[in-house]
Amino acid sequence: MADGSEAVARYSAQQLQDFIQRALSTVGMPDDNAAAIAALMAEADLNGADGHGIFRLPGYVKRMKLGGLNLTPNIRIEREKPGMALVDGDNAQGHLVMKYCAEIAIEKARTTGVAWVGSHHSNHAGPASLYAKMPLAHDMIGLYVAIGNANHLPPWGGMEMLLSTNPIAIAVPADQEPDVVLDMATTVAAYGKVKTAAQRGEQMPEGWMIDRQGKPLTDPNKANEGFLLPIGGPKGYGLALMFGLLAGTLNGAAFGKDVVDFNADFETVTNTGQFIVAVDISAFGDVAGFKRQVDAVIRQMKGSPTLPGFDEVLLPGEQSHRKRQDRETNGIPMHTGLLDALAALADELGIEKLS
Amino acid sequence: MADGSEAVARYSAQQLQDFIQRALSTVGMPDDNAAAIAALMAEADLNGADGHGIFRLPGYVKRMKLGGLNLTPNIRIEREKPGMALVDGDNAQGHLVMKYCAEIAIEKARTTGVAWVGSHHSNHAGPASLYAKMPLAHDMIGLYVAIGNANHLPPWGGMEMLLSTNPIAIAVPADQEPDVVLDMATTVAAYGKVKTAAQRGEQMPEGWMIDRQGKPLTDPNKANEGFLLPIGGPKGYGLALMFGLLAGTLNGAAFGKDVVDFNADFETVTNTGQFIVAVDISAFGDVAGFKRQVDAVIRQMKGSPTLPGFDEVLLPGEQSHRKRQDRETNGIPMHTGLLDALAALADELGIEKLS
Numbered sequence: 001m002a003d004g005s006e007a008v009a010r011y012s013a014q015q016l017q018d019f020i021q022r023a024l025s026t027v028g029m030p031d032d033n034a035a036a037i038a039a040l041m042a043e044a045d046l047n048g049a050d051g052h053g054i055f056r057l058p059g060y061v062k063r064m065k066l067g068g069l070n071l072t073p074n075i076r077i078e079r080e081k082p083g084m085a086l087v088d089g090d091n092a093q094g095h096l097v098m099k100y101c102a103e104i105a106i107e108k109a110r111t112t113g114v115a116w117v118g119s120h121h122s123n124h125a126g127p128a129s130l131y132a133k134m135p136l137a138h139d140m141i142g143l144y145v146a147i148g149n150a151n152h153l154p155p156w157g158g159m160e161m162l163l164s165t166n167p168i169a170i171a172v173p174a175d176q177e178p179d180v181v182l183d184m185a186t187t188v189a190a191y192g193k194v195k196t197a198a199q200r201g202e203q204m205p206e207g208w209m210i211d212r213q214g215k216p217l218t219d220p221n222k223a224n225e226g227f228l229l230p231i232g233g234p235k236g237y238g239l240a241l242m243f244g245l246l247a248g249t250l251n252g253a254a255f256g257k258d259v260v261d262f263n264a265d266f267e268t269v270t271n272t273g274q275f276i277v278a279v280d281i282s283a284f285g286d287v288a289g290f291k292r293q294v295d296a297v298i299r300q301m302k303g304s305p306t307l308p309g310f311d312e313v314l315l316p317g318e319q320s321h322r323k324r325q326d327r328e329t330n331g332i333p334m335h336t337g338l339l340d341a342l343a344a345l346a347d348e349l350g351i352e353k354l355s
Numbered sequence: 356m357a358d359g360s361e362a363v364a365r366y367s368a369q370q371l372q373d374f375i376q377r378a379l380s381t382v383g384m385p386d387d388n389a390a391a392i393a394a395l396m397a398e399a400d401l402n403g404a405d406g407h408g409i410f411r412l413p414g415y416v417k418r419m420k421l422g423g424l425n426l427t428p429n430i431r432i433e434r435e436k437p438g439m440a441l442v443d444g445d446n447a448q449g450h451l452v453m454k455y456c457a458e459i460a461i462e463k464a465r466t467t468g469v470a471w472v473g474s475h476h477s478n479h480a481g482p483a484s485l486y487a488k489m490p491l492a493h494d495m496i497g498l499y500v501a502i503g504n505a506n507h508l509p510p511w512g513g514m515e516m517l518l519s520t521n522p523i524a525i526a527v528p529a530d531q532e533p534d535v536v537l538d539m540a541t542t543v544a545a546y547g548k549v550k551t552a553a554q555r556g557e558q559m560p561e562g563w564m565i566d567r568q569g570k571p572l573t574d575p576n577k578a579n580e581g582f583l584l585p586i587g588g589p590k591g592y593g594l595a596l597m598f599g600l601l602a603g604t605l606n607g608a609a610f611g612k613d614v615v616d617f618n619a620d621f622e623t624v625t626n627t628g629q630f631i632v633a634v635d636i637s638a639f640g641d642v643a644g645f646k647r648q649v650d651a652v653i654r655q656m657k658g659s660p661t662l663p664g665f666d667e668v669l670l671p672g673e674q675s676h677r678k679r680q681d682r683e684t685n686g687i688p689m690h691t692g693l694l695d696a697l698a699a700l701a702d703e704l705g706i707e708k709l710s
Contacts, residue, residue: 081638083438083467112438114632116469118639141601158659158668170597180600182593214662231587238537238671241656242525245535249648250496250639256655277469283436284473284605293604300611301596304513307569313513316593 007333011354016054016332017042019342019354023057026349027064028071033096040095040130045332048323049127049183051192055338056126058345060093063266069093069123075100083112086251087119091269094125098274102134102142105278109140113283118246118275120253124149124262128169129183129320131276135171136179139287141279142171147248147255147272149262152191153228156237159212161227162256165190166243171317173281175291177298181317186240187228194223199337248273362688366709371409371687372397374697374709378412381704382419383426388451395450395485400687403678404482404538406547410693411481413700414618415448421621424448424478430455438467441606442474446624449480453629457489457497460633464495468638473601473630475608479504479617483524484538484675486631490526491534494642496634497526502603502610502627504617507546507583511592514567516582517611520545521598526672528636530646532653536672541595542583549578554692603628 024034045053073092089097101117108115135142148164165185189208198220206216217226230236248255253273379389400408428447444452456472463470490497503519520540544563553575561571572581585591603610608628
């Protein structure tokens, strides 16, 4: 596999989880919270979300050490009605806030059929799909939208970076086939892909970014001279904006100029907003019948003849599913750069290295 | 204005509405249903949705005359819980079904904060924004997703047209500024734009369509030799697929191979699926404060310096808002081709022409 061939070693999800937990505990995170975050971060790596799992640990720890994050939060429902809740994350790590929100959404949806739970004063929570998938085990569909933690694109036609890649994830359970799980930024490329290209000394294809003249920008080392491009031009801009209004403004969370760049500022409270929707399939009809119908849709898509240059049709989440199968058996491939960063973190914190 | 300069005459929304109502009554639609549909269709034209208002009347009438639509439906709630309902549209005109669904969603959201209402056995309902905007008058946010009524794109990398342009609309109320209303297909170009280019003898830009070799297709007269392209490639495919599962499969409505091409087949029941979500802003916080915050976001976006080639930053729905202001004062511009089609329809039905 592509990700395996470049990696120097593989580690089990448990090894990653243990290391993350050691690191978080050392900076003062209570054990139960450290365990919950570590489990979700390792889960992200298991699912193939390499840019959103243990890769983020040094940044998270830096914020915790500099006081930008509340290690002993009181995450709580601030307002609620039968089909919704607004959660005050109390500046907790986003994983804790969104796990709490997902549990409330699932519980409420049992009664109301559909429930929507938003957050403010949350923080970065890793990959969107982690939370969209939480309702699946309860025979529910999940939707999740987040405000990205750094603005990388202007409104369409503009030059001021007022919007983030505001991602959406939607997870729908199947029967025999893998669940269908979309997890996408509203930009053509996520910013992490730009950073990866720079690390590898590669050029970016046209269409990822433009410069301040509106011309294609293909040198990732000049990324700070340009902007990410939204999918479908004004359409992706429209989605990023509406998701911002729903996940940010509606929840009393930061959006637009108020978004704190969490890669540059580790002390200011980010007031991150997210929301999750749980849809109880049994409210709409027979669950088993629905899942079989999802299987039928999946098989229709995969049965399509392919265009020249394509070996097969993939469903959203299918690549992640394959990576997970590989990683559960063979471990999670880790690159030298990441291992070096984690070794440096271990030294800094005086904890046992990843092993 | 661009749309005015090409038009040969302007008519008031009331004139359009009266003509539509005459036509629908003549083919056997009960008066109250004909009035409701005519009002929504004229509203679409007033909002600038030229491809989704009176333009559709000849097609709708053809379906009604050939028995593909139920003129005297019993639209009803089939299943419900406090925060959701599944509506059986009984093969009614989609406008009637979605008006009914929106009213239920709004009513339920008053109690639960958020409500989601899906439909099956509905039909084409005009522009998505019509329904997403209905909650606005109740200080609610609206979301609407529909299965398109003809498949125009394959899954990403495939060649079999199994997906439609499955649109989404999201409407958020502002205070002093125009409401923010996104209404977009998940393809780069809606199929109507391809048909318009063909009518005008224009070439399409690269990026709208590809042929069966995967190469750009720019001759709109060869549209049936290729496919529409989704926004952001696999991302737009992913959105179209997930929206199809949510608006179609979850509701027991047609999706994938089951979608009936309503431009080619006027007799088969389409079993169209849609859903609408109403989000009560007062459940999340102070409504007036929220709207002022939306104004602030709008002004941030519009205050951005522009890229070369752009005069201003536009918000989703802003062009529609401007068209509406113009059309309320000066009437709705109508082109010769459309006027000819409506005159022919009047002759066919033996009704008074548009005047």
